Amino acid sequence: MTLKDQVMQALVAHDNYMLILKGLGNTILITVIAAIIGIVLGVVCGIFRASYDKNQERMKRRGGAGYYLMAFLNFFIKLYVTVIRGTPTVIQLMIAYFLIFASAQNGIPVAIFAFGLNSGAYVSEIIRGGVMSVDEGQFEAGRSLGFSYVQTLWYVIIPQVFKSVLPALENEFITLFKETSIAGYVGIRDVTKAGDIIRATTYQALVPLILIAGIYLVLVLLLEYVGGKLERRMRQDER
DSSP, X not given: XXXXXXXXXXXXXXXXXXXXXXXXXXXXXXXXXXXHHHHHHHHHHHHHHHHHHHHHHHHHHHOSHHHHHHHHHHHHHHHHHHHHHHSOHHHHHHHIIIIITTTOSOHHHHHHHHHHHHHHHHHHHHHHHHHHHXXXXXXXXXXXXXXXXXXXXXXXIHHHHHHHHHHHHHHHHHHHHHHGGGGGGGTOOOHHHHHHHHHHHHOOOHHHXXXXXXXXXXXXXXXXXXXXXXXXXXXXXXX
């Protein structure tokens, strides 16, 4: 069988191209929503942990119920980050699907939950590292302007942190996009699963696998291009 025949069989026969398009749609849907969840969760957790680390001694001297509540929340977030970063993503996905949401009829929301929770742990550490790297004088400058601690974070610290951690966030988004390829483990027809189905039905591995790899490569290059444009725009704004 010629290469042309393999391509025709893999894509045109039985409208297999529609299977790939639907799978790609599911992959993008899972990635985008999980990334949003991960960013929101990661920013909140990262800022909280960095704030606790920076103010721990002062809060400890004051004591009171507020300090113990903050210490408990910090411990809980640290435990969450440790567990998520210390276990394979595929195991987290299978726990979410087969244990936590065992009665779920649709695997896509479960995958979004699992990948969002996973991404949030990594984003949390990225944000925490960014906040901790900001000079303490920036906090003091904000407070001297009459800002509260929260206002100082929002107006002074976060803009600087976002610029410094943007490449790391871009890399995390790309990693998340590629990690969604394991969604087929719980029966979700993402683009990787679509290629696997075509391979199994046509008994041809070359075209489906190369095609799926090419789709991921093109989309990753597109994400890198968009990320690079955003980085250059932010550097221009600094000038």
